[in-house]
Amino acid sequence: MSRIIGIDLGTTNSVAAIIEGGKPVVIADADGQRLTPSVVAFGGGEEPVTGHNANRQRILNPKKTIYSVKRFIGRRGSDIKDEDMFVSYPVSGSGEEPVSIVVDDKRYLPEEISAFVLKKLKKDAERYLGDSVDRAVITVPAYFNDAQRNATKKAGELAGLKVERIINEPTAASLAYGIDKKLNATIGVYDLGGGTFDISILDIKQGVFQVLSTCGNTRLGGDDIDRRLIDFLLSRIAAGGGGDQSGNLMVLSRIREEAEKAKCALSFQEEVEISIPFLTSSFSFKYKLTRKEFEELVRDIIDRTRKPCLQAMMDAKLTRDDIDEVILVGGSTRIPLVQQLVEEIFGKKPNRSINPDEAVALGAAIQANVMSGLISNLLLLDVTPLSLGIETYGGFMNVIIPRNTTIPTRAGELFTTAVDDQSAVTIQVLQGERQMASDNWSLGTFALEDITPAPAGVPRIGVQFTIDADGILHVLARDVNTGKETAVHMKSTIDVPQDQVEKMVLDSIEHGKEDAAKKELFDAKVEADKVLTATRKALNKCSHLLKEEEKSLIGEAISRTEAAISRNDTAGIKESTTELNQATEHLASLLLGETAREVVEKKPGHK
Amino acid sequence: MVHKVLEHHDDNGRKVKCLSCGSPYEGFFCFDCHSLLSFSGDMDYFAMLDVEKRPVIDPARLKENFLKLSEYVHPDKYYNSSHDVQELALKSSSLLNKAYSTLKDPKERIRYLISIESDREAPVSKHASAETMEFFIDASDICSEIDRFAKKKGGDENLTQDHLKKLHELKEETWTRWERVLREVAELDKEWLTDSGDNRKTKVRRLTILSHELSYLSKLQSLIDELIIAIS
Numbered sequence: 001m002s003r004i005i006g007i008d009l010g011t012t013n014s015v016a017a018i019i020e021g022g023k024p025v026v027i028a029d030a031d032g033q034r035l036t037p038s039v040v041a042f043g044g045g046e047e048p049v050t051g052h053n054a055n056r057q058r059i060l061n062p063k064k065t066i067y068s069v070k071r072f073i074g075r076r077g078s079d080i081k082d083e084d085m086f087v088s089y090p091v092s093g094s095g096e097e098p099v100s101i102v103v104d105d106k107r108y109l110p111e112e113i114s115a116f117v118l119k120k121l122k123k124d125a126e127r128y129l130g131d132s133v134d135r136a137v138i139t140v141p142a143y144f145n146d147a148q149r150n151a152t153k154k155a156g157e158l159a160g161l162k163v164e165r166i167i168n169e170p171t172a173a174s175l176a177y178g179i180d181k182k183l184n185a186t187i188g189v190y191d192l193g194g195g196t197f198d199i200s201i202l203d204i205k206q207g208v209f210q211v212l213s214t215c216g217n218t219r220l221g222g223d224d225i226d227r228r229l230i231d232f233l234l235s236r237i238a239a240g241g242g243g244d245q246s247g248n249l250m251v252l253s254r255i256r257e258e259a260e261k262a263k264c265a266l267s268f269q270e271e272v273e274i275s276i277p278f279l280t281s282s283f284s285f286k287y288k289l290t291r292k293e294f295e296e297l298v299r300d301i302i303d304r305t306r307k308p309c310l311q312a313m314m315d316a317k318l319t320r321d322d323i324d325e326v327i328l329v330g331g332s333t334r335i336p337l338v339q340q341l342v343e344e345i346f347g348k349k350p351n352r353s354i355n356p357d358e359a360v361a362l363g364a365a366i367q368a369n370v371m372s373g374l375i376s377n378l379l380l381l382d383v384t385p386l387s388l389g390i391e392t393y394g395g396f397m398n399v400i401i402p403r404n405t406t407i408p409t410r411a412g413e414l415f416t417t418a419v420d421d422q423s424a425v426t427i428q429v430l431q432g433e434r435q436m437a438s439d440n441w442s443l444g445t446f447a448l449e450d451i452t453p454a455p456a457g458v459p460r461i462g463v464q465f466t467i468d469a470d471g472i473l474h475v476l477a478r479d480v481n482t483g484k485e486t487a488v489h490m491k492s493t494i495d496v497p498q499d500q501v502e503k504m505v506l507d508s509i510e511h512g513k514e515d516a517a518k519k520e521l522f523d524a525k526v527e528a529d530k531v532l533t534a535t536r537k538a539l540n541k542c543s544h545l546l547k548e549e550e551k552s553l554i555g556e557a558i559s560r561t562e563a564a565i566s567r568n569d570t571a572g573i574k575e576s577t578t579e580l581n582q583a584t585e586h587l588a589s590l591l592l593g594e595t596a597r598e599v600v601e602k603k604p605g606h607k
Numbered sequence: 608m609v610h611k612v613l614e615h616h617d618d619n620g621r622k623v624k625c626l627s628c629g630s631p632y633e634g635f636f637c638f639d640c641h642s643l644l645s646f647s648g649d650m651d652y653f654a655m656l657d658v659e660k661r662p663v664i665d666p667a668r669l670k671e672n673f674l675k676l677s678e679y680v681h682p683d684k685y686y687n688s689s690h691d692v693q694e695l696a697l698k699s700s701s702l703l704n705k706a707y708s709t710l711k712d713p714k715e716r717i718r719y720l721i722s723i724e725s726d727r728e729a730p731v732s733k734h735a736s737a738e739t740m741e742f743f744i745d746a747s748d749i750c751s752e753i754d755r756f757a758k759k760k761g762g763d764e765n766l767t768q769d770h771l772k773k774l775h776e777l778k779e780e781t782w783t784r785w786e787r788v789l790r791e792v793a794e795l796d797k798e799w800l801t802d803s804g805d806n807r808k809t810k811v812r813r814l815t816i817l818s819h820e821l822s823y824l825s826k827l828q829s830l831i832d833e834l835i836i837a838i839s
Contacts, residue, residue, distance in 0.1 A: 164686070208674045307836050314832040371686045379678050405708065408682060410701035468697065469682050 004135040004164050004372055005125050006364025008172070009114060009152065011070040011221060012194030012331065014038045015361035016121040018129070019369045024176060024362035029124040035357055036124070040116045041065040042103045043522045050120040059253040060529045060565060062088035064103050066113050068223055071195045072099040073110040073155070074148030079441075086227055088249050088256075111155040118159035136161045137368040139360050141196040142168035143216030143385045145431045146443050146473050153472070164371050166470040169193075170200035171211055171382050172363025173329040177354050178204050179366055179378065185324040186212075188312070190342050190350065191360075192305060193330035195221040199309045201316045201323065210381040213315035213404045215308035222263075222332040225298045229259040232297055233274065233287065242283040250566060251279060266291045267334040277539045281559035295337045302337055309345045315404050326350045329359050381406055384467050391428040391437035400465055403433065407467050414480070415461045421453040425461065429475070446488045448477050463488070524573040528561050531577050535584050542590045550586060557583045651723055652706035662717055662814060663796040664710065673707040713789060714821035717814055724811050735820040742784065743823045746777050750830050757837040767838055774838075778831045785824045788817050 005027070008015045013035040016027045026034045033052060041054035042064040049057070058065045066089050072080065077093030092107070093099035100107040118136075125133045138161075140152050149166050156163035170189035177187070183204045191198040198216035202209055233255050234246050245251045258274050265272040266289070276285040313320060326346045332338060333356050342350045369375040384407050389399040400411050415425055425448045432440030448461045460480035467473055475488040535558065543551060557580040564572030653660040656672045678684070680703055685696040709715045735743075753770045795810050795817075802810060 165683075205674060208678065210674070306839070310836045310839060314836065370683055373687055376684075379681055379683065381677060381681070406704040408697050408701045409704050410698070411705075466697070466701065469700075 002132055002134055003129065004137060004368035005121075005133055006172075006361050006366070006368045007118065007121055007136050007138045007156075008169065008358075008361035008364060009070070009118065009138055009140075009155070010038055010193055010360075011068050011196060011223065012038060013357065014117050014121055015358055016125050017358070017361040017365035018125070019365050019374070024179075024365040026358050026361060027121075027125050027128045029120075030127060036117065036120060037067070038070065038114070038117050039065060039067045040069075040113050043525070048116055050116050056526070056529065058088075059250060059257065060525050062249040062253045064089065066101055066103070066108075068195055069101070069110045069113045071219060071223070072101070073114060074145070074151035075099050075110075088253055109151075111151045112158060114152070114155035115158035118155055118161060122159055122161060134160060134162055135164050135368075137165045137167060137364045137371065138163055139167055139169045139172050139364050140471075141191075141193075141216060141218055142170050142198040142200050142214040142382075143196070143218050144168075144471075145386055145441050146471070147441070148218070149470065149472050153470070165367060166472070167364060167367050167380065168198070168200065168211075168214065168382055168385075168471070169196075169360045170198045170214065170329060171202070171209065171380060172361075172367065173327065173354065173359040174200070174202050174204070174209055175363035175366045175378070175380065176359040177327050177351075178209065186318065186322055188309075188323050188326040188346060189329055190305070190309070190326055190333065191216075191329040192332040192338060193221050194332070195219070195223050197221060197305050197308065199305070199312045201312050201318065207377045208379045208381065210406075211383045212318070213312045214383055214385045215312040215315070216385070217304065217308060220301070220304055221330070224301050225263060225332065225335075226256060226259050228298050228301060229263060229294070230255050233259060233285075236287050237279065237283075237285050240283075240285060242279055242285055245279065250562060254279070262289055263294070264334070266294050267336060275540055277536050277543065278555050278558045281555050291336070299337065302335070302341055305338075306341065306345055320345070320347045323348075327354060328352050329354065329356050331357055382469070382471070383407060384409065384471055386431040386441075387433055388465060388467065388473065389430050389440075391430060395437050396435060397430050397432070397437045397440055401467060405467075407471055408469050410464060410466045412462055412464050415448060415463060416457050417451060417454070417459050418456055420455050422456065422459075423451050423453065424449045425451065427463070429465075429473070443473065446475060446477075448488075451479075452481065521568055521570040521573070524570050524577070525565055528565060528573050528577045528580075531580050531584075532558065532561060535580060535587070538584065538587050538590075542587070545590050546587060550583075553583045554580070554587065652710055652719060655703065655706045656710060658710070659800065660720070660723075661796055661799040662720060662792050664716070666711065669707070669710055673703070676703055713792065714818060714825050717792065717818045717821065721811055721815055721818060724807070725815075735816065735823050739784065739820050739823055742780075743827060746781070746827055747830070749773060749777065750827075750834055753834050753838065757834060770838055771835065774831055774835050778828070778835070781824055781827050781831065785821070785828070788820045788824070792817055 003018065006017045006024070008017075014037075015035055017024050018027060019025075028034050029036065029051070031052070036051040037055040039054040039058070040048045040050050041057040041061060042048045043057065043061050048054070054065060055067075058067065068087060072091065075098070076095070077097045077099060078095050080091070080093065080099055090102045091099060092102055098109055100109055101113060102108075118138075122133050122136075136156060138152060138156050140149055144152070153163045153166060170191045173191060174187060174189050177189075184206070186201065186203050189198070189200045189202065191200075196216065196218045197220040198214065200214040201212045203212055204210075230252070234244075237255075238244055245255070254276055258276055262272045262274050269291075271288055271290040274285070274287045274289055279285050313323070323346060326342055326348065328339070328342065328350045333342075333350075333352075339350055339352075366375065366378070367380060370378055370380070383404045384401060385403060387397075387399045387403045388401040389397045390413070392398040400413055401409055415427065417425060426445055427448065428437065428445045429443040430437055430440040431443055434440050448463070451459050451461065462478045462480050464476040464478065465473060466476070476485060477488045478485045535554065539551075539554070546554075557576060561573065561576040561580050564576050651660065653664075656669060656676070658664045658669055658672065677700070680696055680699040682693060682696040682700055685692050688696075709719050753774065756766065756770060792814070795814060799810070
């Protein structure tokens with residue numbers, strides 16, 4: 001049987017890992033990259049582009065470059081607030097419909113987009129191992145509900161992977177942290193990623209990793225911080241005379257890129273110069289952002305992780321003094337303000353010894369080897385993050401399996417009829433912590449049918465709810481009188497039938513068939529973007545050495561190129577790219593000089 | 608290693624004879640030949656976790672037994688076994704988890720013990736002592752007042768601090784009462800295994816009342832915890 005790989009399918013980046021020589025290692029792609037951006041770009045030929053190549057298109061092709069799709073996976077239209085729609089590509093779905101992404105009039109479900117990312121990871125792993133890979137352990141945020149877990153599993157299937165186990169990200173990270181140490185400790189795992197936040201508290205004892213409690217927010221992460229910063233920059237741009245750019249997708253994508261860069265830089269330095277030259281043909285933007293100012297901007301977002309931490313401690317019936325270590329996971333934990341908050345909540349300096357980007361995938365690889373029996377002295381006991389219940393009379397939720405119950409778990413409930421000779425009972429299954437059924441997430445409904453006619457209250461139908469080790473729900477109904485058992489199919493609103501999904505996948509492939517004109521446009525855009533990026537970089541470094549008329553010539557060429565890109569005008573793009581190349585010849589030679597000087601200046605002993 | 612599904616019980620329905628190696632075994636797993644056992648339905652949680660059937664049990668031993676058994680019955684350990692064995696592992700593991708979560712919580716444990724002791728006799732009235740009831744009602748009133756405050760946004764910082772202080776005091780008080788009840792449970796636990804007849808019956812009746820006290824107090828605890836989180 002083929003090897004099982006571990007995959008962290010992240011909001012921003014995804015990582016694959018495997019055990020080699022007894023140690024979990026990250027699988028790098030052909031270019032040596034360890035992180036694969038969870039980005040899928042449509043545009044060119046047959047299949048969409050994924051990973052780094054797709055990421056490069058974000059500015060060029062904002063409407064067809066799909067990122068952060070994890071925020072939408074397993075969700076319905078009515079779950080998505082306007083603020084969640086803050087992505088540069090069109091997201092549709094309202095009410096009970098699943099959320100979908102529309103590219104070139106084709107609708108894609110979030111799991112289909114994720115499948116493209118998984119396919120790339122699968123391919124990279126196959127190249128690395130020199131063998132086919134068709135089995136994986138995939139991680140999800142601990143606070144993901146049943147629908148989100150199912151959708152993630154489906155993404156794996158669509159990518160041609162048998163998903164052997166879904167495990168929770170913080171739990172996976174704890175495996176990577178604890179496997180080599182003979183640990184006997186109570187730890188907290190604080191996982192703030194690109195789009196989701198989890199806190200889990202675990203007891204580790206003689207190789208058993210027992211989760212005591214977990215809490216989180218599946219819509220909280222680095223994306224929210226970026227967005228806050230983008231809004232701020234937009235207001236500075238408007239105030240500086242750059243006009244209202246909030247509707248200009250291409251400009252927005254550039255601002256987003258700069259915002260993200262600035263955020264990362266501020267984790268290591270006290271201030272950063274944000275510079276976006278030629279935002280319009282006549283306006284260049286520059287702003288010096290200090291860490292202090294940044295922290296004030298995003299403090300309330302980061303502070304939203306506090307309550308889940310307190311909740312998790314209370315659910316585990318522990319105080320902060322009972323927790324020996326708090327491990328940081330997820331890229332956003334590089335932010336000093338996050339580390340400060342964690343220290344304040346838990347009363348101790350957080351432990352930053354594991355790689356926040358890779359630990360989850362490494363843990364998934366460890367669990368993969370547990371599944372194949374290659375590791376036998378380790379066991380994971382996880383919990384279900386959300387209470388499971390059913391709607392009862394009066395619109396209340398009746399909890400059947402409380403949150404933080406160790407999985408697998410099984411609970412039974414007896415149902416009966418409300419009127420004489422009732423032949424079917426419909427039951428609504430819910431997940432969540434609120435009292436009113438309508439405030440919780442509805443997993444779907446199922447019907448108990450063919451009930452033998454009898455007076456109200458006489459029939460007895462036992463329903464068994466099982467949450468398996470993946471955290472996924474299975475329902476089995478049993479007529480107590482006849483003993484007949486039926487596996488109940490839950491009609492989930494976001495559960496699109498398999499054949500429909502297959503059709504959607506086929507459609508997308510057919511649609512993407514090689515189209516010469518499109519391909520040419522695509523290539524022209526990529527080329528243009530390279531030149532644009534190089535020009536902007538060069539301007540950043542040495543625009544002060546240029547004459548005014550040179551600057552305005554370059555500025556015009558940039559705008560012409562950008563305009564051609566947004567018109568999808570292949571010939572125009574090619575022409576303006578050539579012009580831009582010509583206009584920047586002097587700039588390029590200056591840059592060469594500037595770079596040469598930098599090299600000299602950086603030589604040791606040279607000040 | 609062969610995992611066989613075993614369906615054999617001896618006459619009293621509790622002992623399971625392992626068919627793979629013949630060792631008599633009670634529980635989920637035959638430690639002699641390492642096979643999952645299919646156990647009979649009437650085995651109680653105390654027996655499953657190999658602890659004495661009494662009101663007070665040693666939490667460390669309970670946990671140790673739970674973890675050890677989990678290592679043998681968890682579905683992860685049977686991932687490459689046949690479908691039947693996987694199903695059995697899922698069933699055993701679910702039951703083991705249920706047994707552990709019941710026994711580790713004093714309130715649930717006592718309730719469970721009463722249910723098997725009294726052979727599901729008609730339950731006595733749901734009342735706790737008048738004193739506990741009064742405390743519960745007063746405390747709930749304070750909690751509802753703070754809850755109304757918590758629902759208004761942008762509360763005054765001083766008031767928040769006052770409320771927090773009050774909640775922590777209430778929590779402390781609830782905890783003290785909880786401990787007091789548990790001390791009485793420990794008293795009843797003495798000579799539990801040798802008690803019989805009327806003596807045992809009297810104890811069970813008293814335990815029933817104490818279990819109600821614990822229910823009220825634990826409800827209050829979670830109410831207070833929720834409010835502390837809401838206003839912190």
